[in-house]
Amino acid sequence: MKNFLDINNNFISNSIRNKILVPMLLLSLIPIFIFGIVFLNNSYVDLEEKKIIELQNSLQLKNDKLQLIFELIDRELKLIIADTNYSNEILTSNNNIVKSDFESKINYFIDAEPAVSAVRVIDSFGDVVLNYEPNIDHDSSIEFRNFLSNYLQTDLSEVYYSKVFSDIHNHKSMFVAYPEHKFGSDSIVLLTIDLDYVYSVILDQSALGSTGEILLGQQVGEHAQFIHHLKYEPLEGFPDEIYLTEARALPIRESVQGISGCGPTIDYRFEPILACWGPTSFLDWGIVAKIDQKEVFVTLNFNILLFLIILFSTSILIVIFSHMVAKGIQNPILELQRTFKDFNGGKYDSVIKIKSHDEVADLTKSFQTFQEFFVTNNKIKLFYQKELELKLEELKKTDVLKDEFSSMVTHELKTPLTPIRGYCEMLKENSLGKLTPEQLDCIETIDVNAFHLEQLIGDILDAQKLDMGHIVFNKNKISLSSFITELTKSVQPLINKKNLQFIVTPMADCNIFSDEQRLKQVFYNLIRNSVDFVPEKTGLIEIGFTIYDTDVIFYVKDNGVGIPKDKQSHIFKKFYQVDTAQTRKHGGTGLGLVICKGMVEGLGGKIWFESIENEGTTFYFSIPMVTAVSVEVP
Amino acid sequence: MTELTPDSESHTVKELEQEKIVLEEINQFLELEKTQNQEILDSMSHEFRTPLVIIKSYIDMISQGKFGSINSTQREKLELVQTNVSLLITAILKTLDNLENVKK
Numbered sequence: 009m010k011n012f013l014d015i016n017n018n019f020i021s022n023s024i025r026n027k028i029l030v031p032m033l034l035l036s037l038i039p040i041f042i043f044g045i046v047f048l049n050n051s052y053v054d055l056e057e058k059k060i061i062e063l064q065n066s067l068q069l070k071n072d073k074l075q076l077i078f079e080l081i082d083r084e085l086k087l088i089i090a091d092t093n094y095s096n097e098i099l100t101s102n103n104n105i106v107k108s109d110f111e112s113k114i115n116y117f118i119d120a121e122p123a124v125s126a127v128r129v130i131d132s133f134g135d136v137v138l139n140y141e142p143n144i145d146h147d148s149s150i151e152f153r154n155f156l157s158n159y160l161q162t163d164l165s166e167v168y169y170s171k172v173f174s175d176i177h178n179h180k181s182m183f184v185a186y187p188e189h190k191f192g193s194d195s196i197v198l199l200t201i202d203l204d205y206v207y208s209v210i211l212d213q214s215a216l217g218s219t220g221e222i223l224l225g226q227q228v229g230e231h232a233q234f235i236h237h238l239k240y241e242p243l244e245g246f247p248d249e250i251y252l253t254e255a256r257a258l259p260i261r262e263s264v265q266g267i268s269g270c271g272p273t274i275d276y277r278f279e280p281i282l283a284c285w286g287p288t289s290f291l292d293w294g295i296v297a298k299i300d301q302k303e304v305f306v307t308l309n310f311n312i313l314l315f316l317i318i319l320f321s322t323s324i325l326i327v328i329f330s331h332m333v334a335k336g337i338q339n340p341i342l343e344l345q346r347t348f349k350d351f352n353g354g355k356y357d358s359v360i361k362i363k364s365h366d367e368v369a370d371l372t373k374s375f376q377t378f379q380e381f382f383v384t385n386n387k388i389k390l391f392y393q394k395e396l397e398l399k400l401e402e403l404k405k406t407d408v409l410k411d412e413f414s415s416m417v418t419h420e421l422k423t424p425l426t427p428i429r430g431y432c433e434m435l436k437e438n439s440l441g442k443l444t445p446e447q448l449d450c451i452e453t454i455d456v457n458a459f460h461l462e463q464l465i466g467d468i469l470d471a472q473k474l475d476m477g478h479i480v481f482n483k484n485k486i487s488l489s490s491f492i493t494e495l496t497k498s499v500q501p502l503i504n505k506k507n508l509q510f511i512v513t514p515m516a517d518c519n520i521f522s523d524e525q526r527l528k529q530v531f532y533n534l535i536r537n538s539v540d541f542v543p544e545k546t547g548l549i550e551i552g553f554t555i556y557d558t559d560v561i562f563y564v565k566d567n568g569v570g571i572p573k574d575k576q577s578h579i580f581k582k583f584y585q586v587d588t589a590q591t592r593k594h595g596g597t598g599l600g601l602v603i604c605k606g607m608v609e610g611l612g613g614k615i616w617f618e619s620i621e622n623e624g625t626t627f628y629f630s631i632p633m634v635t636a637v638s639v640e641v642p
Numbered sequence: 643m644t645e646l647t648p649d650s651e652s653h654t655v656k657e658l659e660q661e662k663i664v665l666e667e668i669n670q671f672l673e674l675e676k677t678q679n680q681e682i683l684d685s686m687s688h689e690f691r692t693p694l695v696i697i698k699s700y701i702d703m704i705s706q707g708k709f710g711s712i713n714s715t716q717r718e719k720l721e722l723v724q725t726n727v728s729l730l731i732t733a734i735l736k737t738l739d740n741l742e743n744v745k746k
Binding site: 434 | 658659661662665668669672682685686689690693694696697700701703704709710712713715716719720722723726727729730733734736737740
């Protein structure tokens with residue numbers, strides 16, 4: 009049970025089990041159901057047919073018995089009358105003799121035939137001439153009077169059977185009149201038949217079970233009147249008669265109207281019954297044999313129960329079976345799932361034992377292949393990763409070394425340069441003794457080269473710092489007009505040296521928020537660059553700025569040699585120089601533009617240029633007027 | 643770089659192959675940078691050497707008196723300059739060597 013619950017909690021097993029369970033249930037229960045219904049229906053029909061045959065037999069039997077009783081009475085009475093030799097005269101003159109002879113015979117007849125309760129001889133005036141009535145006095149009864157008055161109005165030539173009535177003792181009785189002229193013209197012999205007795209004689213109801221009965225009825229006007237209806241004793245509240253039009257009167261109505269039939273219907277109690285009915289063979293009565301459907305189909309209930317038990321037990325068997333089948337499928341899947349979980353959890357080496365040779369086993373094999381592949385790939389990846397890490401470490405080391413190099417350059421390279429330049433200066437000033445012009449020239453060259461080295465070292469340091477992102481920008485409010493004025497002053501020596509024309513395009517003053525020192529360095533580098541490339545005396549350098557959107561665009565324009573088209577894409581590269589020989593002459597370090605680019609980008613701007621060979625170059629660079637940092641810095 | 647933990651994400655074979663490609667690209671890029679650095683290093687050593695050679699040869703020439711005689715005070719200063727130039731050359735060579743080692 010625990011296992012069952014566990015599996016219930018598992019989604020996979022449930023769905024697999026249901027996938028097996030539902031079609032199996034459908035496949036097995038539908039035929040069982042159909043078969044059961046057909047079987048039950050057949051047994052219902054069988055039972056019904058069997059019972060109807062029994063009822064018909066019983067009906068026939070009762071009818072025959074009834075006819076037999078009446079025929080017997082008829083025959084015996086006729087024999088007695090025929091045997092008695094008398095006439096009307098005899099009857100009147102010698103009344104006693106005849107009477108006694110007839111009376112003894114009639115008394116014997118009444119004793120021998122319990123169905124006959126009275127015999128009367130009535131003359132044409134309606135007077136009772138002879139009355140053999142051992143037990144009951146019928147003369148006073150309403151029925152007798154009625155009969156007599158009815159009878160006297162008709163001319164009777166054949167045996168007449170009256171309607172059934174209840175006498176004063178509440179016995180069902182009827183009159184049978186025989187026209188007999190021996191007792192005078194139009195005189196009759198009238199028999200009173202005790203129908204309770206007749207009914208008790210024909211009552212043999214072994215075929216009718218405990219709820220079956222035989223009904224006798226006659227039609228009286230609009231009604232069907234029951235003559236006898238109960239097996240053993242009268243029932244309280246039983247209707248003596250019912251309307252013919254009523255639905256419950258169907259069997260009795262058809263029988264009294266002379267129609268035969270049988271089948272399931274309802275009786276006077278509105279109970280469902282099985283019944284056979286038809287007219288009696290010689291009276292105008294109807295006879296009905298019936299039994300309650302409840303009793304007939306009691307065996308059917310057992311069959312239904314059996315059918316339900318089979319249905320239920322089959323369902324349970326199927327549930328158990330499909331659960332077992334599902335378990336068989338699901339266990340390897342669960343194992344595979346566990347392995348997948350292990351795999352996701354980092355256990356790559358869990359192994360599944362393949363027990364079967366089905367699809368799940370194939371899946372497991374595929375997974376194992378994948379697992380192997382993954383492990384191999386992971387190894388390769390780890391290898392590459394280690395390699396990368398090593399390279400990264402190397403790069404970091406290089407960074408550290410670069411840092412070291414920077415400080416080294418500062419200390420070790422700058423230190424000897426200071427005395428070199430100092431002594432050169434001293435020598436040049438002739439304070440140590442007069443120098444020949446050639447010597448002076450030499451010293452000048454040495455000094456220039458030393459200065460160049462100094463610049464180079466400074467530039468390398470700057471470039472290095474930019475590369476490493478070590479440059480710190482100190483942003484402040486700058487007034488552009490005073491900035492340009494100051495710049496002009498500092499570049500004046502360079503301009504004067506080559507006797508160039510320097511133009512500052514006048515502009516309205518403007519405040520920006522940036523690093524003044526670095527901005528100046530950019531400008532200085534660009535101007536120095538231009539100075540290097542413009543011709544002496546005719547050279548022209550123009551600087552200025554315009555405001556574009558939120559940026560200030562500065563420019564440095566010259567009428568120098570320009571940059572050849574094929575070299576334009578390289579000029580921002582380190583140590584790249586357009587013409588090495590010419591550069592030597594100009595003394596650039598090959599780092600100026602690299603530093604400019606780094607600085608401008610560091611300040612949040614861009615640098616670009618336009619150049620036409622032999623006509624001049626214009627460098628532009630944009631600086632944002634207010635950088636985002638400005639909000640925080642007062 | 644973070645260590646590769648298998649449960650950090652599910653790795654498929656495709657991802658692994660893609661990562662391999664990325665790694666190879668990074669490797670290529672590093673190689674390229676290395677050669678570029680080498681070029682820069684070469685230019686740098688050239689930039690340093692040219693003025694030094696000029697300085698050194700001119701001082702030597704003056705010291706040897708090729709452009710006229712020099713007095714003892716001047717010679718003294720020139721020798722100081724020479725010493726410093728030698729120091730500078732040694733320092734630069736050392737620096738370049740170091741850089742070259744780093745690149746390797």
